[in-house]
Amino acid sequence: MVALPGSVETEVMPKANARRWTSSDEAKGLALISPTLLYALALLFLPVLIVIAYSFWSQDYLTIDRSFTLENYRIALTEPIYRDLLWRSLTISLVVSIITVTFSYPVAWFISFHGGVHKNLWLFLITVPCWTSYLLRVMSWKVILGYQGVLNTGLMSTGLIDKPVTTLLYNSNAVVITLVHSWAAFAILPIYVSLEKIDRSLIEAAHDLGDNKVWSFLRVTLPLSLPGVISAFLIVMIPTVGDYVTPKLVGGKDGVMIATAIQAQFGKGANWPLGAALSVTTMVIVSLMAGCAVLALKFFVRRIR
Amino acid sequence: MADKPMIEIDAVSRYYGIYKALDDVSLDISAGEFFSLLGPSGCGKTTLLRSIAGFDTPTAGDIRIDGQSAIGVPPNRRPTNMVFQNYAIFPHLNVEENVAYGLKRLKLGAEEERQRVGKALEQVRLSALGKRKAHELSGGQRQRVALARALVMRPKVLLLDEPLSALDKKLREEMQVELRSLQKAVGITFVLVTHDQYEALAMSDRIAVMFGGRIAQVATPKEIYQHPLTRQVADFLGGMNFMTAKITGENGINLSVETARFGKVTLTKPRGFTASNGQATIGIRPERLRVLWDDAKAECEVQGQVVDRHYFGEITHLIVDVPGLEKPLSVSETNNFGADDIPVGAPIRLAYDPDALVALAD
Numbered sequence: 001m002v003a004l005p006g007s008v009e010t011e012v013m014p015k016a017n018a019r020r021w022t023s024s025d026e027a028k029g030l031a032l033i034s035p036t037l038l039y040a041l042a043l044l045f046l047p048v049l050i051v052i053a054y055s056f057w058s059q060d061y062l063t064i065d066r067s068f069t070l071e072n073y074r075i076a077l078t079e080p081i082y083r084d085l086l087w088r089s090l091t092i093s094l095v096v097s098i099i100t101v102t103f104s105y106p107v108a109w110f111i112s113f114h115g116g117v118h119k120n121l122w123l124f125l126i127t128v129p130c131w132t133s134y135l136l137r138v139m140s141w142k143v144i145l146g147y148q149g150v151l152n153t154g155l156m157s158t159g160l161i162d163k164p165v166t167t168l169l170y171n172s173n174a175v176v177i178t179l180v181h182s183w184a185a186f187a188i189l190p191i192y193v194s195l196e197k198i199d200r201s202l203i204e205a206a207h208d209l210g211d212n213k214v215w216s217f218l219r220v221t222l223p224l225s226l227p228g229v230i231s232a233f234l235i236v237m238i239p240t241v242g243d244y245v246t247p248k249l250v251g252g253k254d255g256v257m258i259a260t261a262i263q264a265q266f267g268k269g270a271n272w273p274l275g276a277a278l279s280v281t282t283m284v285i286v287s288l289m290a291g292c293a294v295l296a297l298k299f300f301v302r303r304i305r
Numbered sequence: 306m307a308d309k310p311m312i313e314i315d316a317v318s319r320y321y322g323i324y325k326a327l328d329d330v331s332l333d334i335s336a337g338e339f340f341s342l343l344g345p346s347g348c349g350k351t352t353l354l355r356s357i358a359g360f361d362t363p364t365a366g367d368i369r370i371d372g373q374s375a376i377g378v379p380p381n382r383r384p385t386n387m388v389f390q391n392y393a394i395f396p397h398l399n400v401e402e403n404v405a406y407g408l409k410r411l412k413l414g415a416e417e418e419r420q421r422v423g424k425a426l427e428q429v430r431l432s433a434l435g436k437r438k439a440h441e442l443s444g445g446q447r448q449r450v451a452l453a454r455a456l457v458m459r460p461k462v463l464l465l466d467e468p469l470s471a472l473d474k475k476l477r478e479e480m481q482v483e484l485r486s487l488q489k490a491v492g493i494t495f496v497l498v499t500h501d502q503y504e505a506l507a508m509s510d511r512i513a514v515m516f517g518g519r520i521a522q523v524a525t526p527k528e529i530y531q532h533p534l535t536r537q538v539a540d541f542l543g544g545m546n547f548m549t550a551k552i553t554g555e556n557g558i559n560l561s562v563e564t565a566r567f568g569k570v571t572l573t574k575p576r577g578f579t580a581s582n583g584q585a586t587i588g589i590r591p592e593r594l595r596v597l598w599d600d601a602k603a604e605c606e607v608q609g610q611v612v613d614r615h616y617f618g619e620i621t622h623l624i625v626d627v628p629g630l631e632k633p634l635s636v637s638e639t640n641n642f643g644a645d646d647i648p649v650g651a652p653i654r655l656a657y658d659p660d661a662l663v664a665l666a667d
Contacts (some may be wrong), residue, residue, distance in 0.1 A: 176507040209381075210410040
């Protein structure tokens, strides 16, 4: 007798809850975005799932052997060529992100704090380079950095050097320079947004409590703009690891990155499973590195007191 | 009140283009004084406070804090600390870290720093909340953190920029009492900016009333309420019934006037008074007019008719039309004797004390 009302209640309650949920704003919102959401999720997860599946298979000339194997991962992780390429990709992307964020922060800071009434004009000017194609921007760096390029001829005409510098193009320096320029706008914007959100009276309060301009920046502005710095860092780092066009065009043989190897496996190498295993390995390592970078930044800023 | 001025504001002006935010302001604030800058928004009171703090630089004039000229001295090297209007609590730090923020630069050593933070939090009764973050605090608690953070620096002057305006009425009244007793306890000069006349009257030793970048009057709360110098000051601090009166006599100190219903009176001449067409503006506060019940008698009385009535709980405002006056009189009467039951349209007699009449400069 006691159990009966209880069981009825437990039966009724979820239904009532379910009904309440289906008429809630949350459910309506989800229903409204569901077509695009499902489309986006499908396009995100299906290719990744296919790549993961391929990475556990093997290829025999033109046929795919669908039996489970870890051989591809063994090759991806132990073959010196892939290890070196992966290592170089990670180093380049880390260097690019650090340089990009370091250069972008002062620009974003200037626009946010000293942009005055022209803030929007400044932001607009920063996006101007993005109007031309990515490919053209990379190509133009070839013109600047080349043996007979703008930089070398300029330096020679000023008499600073007497023969062209050859370390500018077709190596990892060129890749770093080009990528930093390409991604600067994407780093400036999130940093700018996080700086804009800082209540200026907090900076005044820091001055009032005895900080000079440097200290108030380190103790208030920098920690409060950290979310912007982190997103800028990730926005630059994650795509540059797998960048294909830039190393291909300006990297030469010393600037080859992992994406070139992956492309080769899916193309000329005709070994899709190995290409897939390389992709998945890169993806996992990039995620780990991104996590470490976020933790390191947070730790670093918390140390400033 | 000590004689030595803690803050000397000497002919300070601040122009924004052609707009004069401060127009030749001179003012002395004594050490240990609770001083209020009172005025409507845009009167220059906040600009003056920010000039004392060092966030704004006057276009002309000098500001001396404890005898030292502060012009060109950045805020971090002035012996002043500020409680900001929005409190400006650092969101990435907890309560203790907020309070200790300024002490870090003094390099006191961990033990003394901890003691001073503890004492400051005790002063504002926040000891239990030391580990909370800014977003976990209520408005009143944030305000206490801002206070503790400034007081822990042991400034010579504490500047408060509308510190109570974001709080609800009940809490605001509590904090008025608390701020006042805190100021007595620490003995530091407090300079408060407010647009709330009751706040200024309740807390201050002296008040400066400002309009349009100029100081209209500096006096104690009682003096400024009972003897406002100008019509603007009288109007800003509470209600006032204004009337024009004919000047019948005038000397250096006094002014004799004749009014339509309040007879002939001799009033103190306010500083800066100039007659226009032999006429003067005089005023009487609504609470200085008393309802005469039944056949009660008074030495001075006016008669009229109630044309409107506003109920405010403990008091009632009666609007009384008096023949011969250009505007109906506003009368504020406590509800102890049934002023809230006087019907609109009823004839009424009002008693007043001739001393309650004041002459006002324009």
